Amino acid sequence: MKRTLGGSRRKKIKTSGFRVRLKTKVGRKTLKRRRLKGRKSLAAARKK
Numbered sequence: 449m450k451r452t453l454g455g456s457r458r459k460k461i462k463t464s465g466f467r468v469r470l471k472t473k474v475g476r477k478t479l480k481r482r483r484l485k486g487r488k489s490l491a492a493a494r495k496k
Contacts (some may be wrong), residue, residue: 457494457495460492461492461494464491464492465491465492465493466479466490466492466493467493468491468493469490469491479491
């Protein structure tokens with residue numbers, strides 16, 4: 449059976465990573481909202 453949604457880790461980091469979010473005004477707002485909400489993770493993190 450095929451898995452449903454695919455997508456690479458690299459693509460996720462390039463589009464919704466922390467550094468990318470900081471670059472734009474909207475991205476910074478997103479981080480601010482997530483901080484206020486008390487999110488454990490603010491943005492997609494690169495796995496080690």
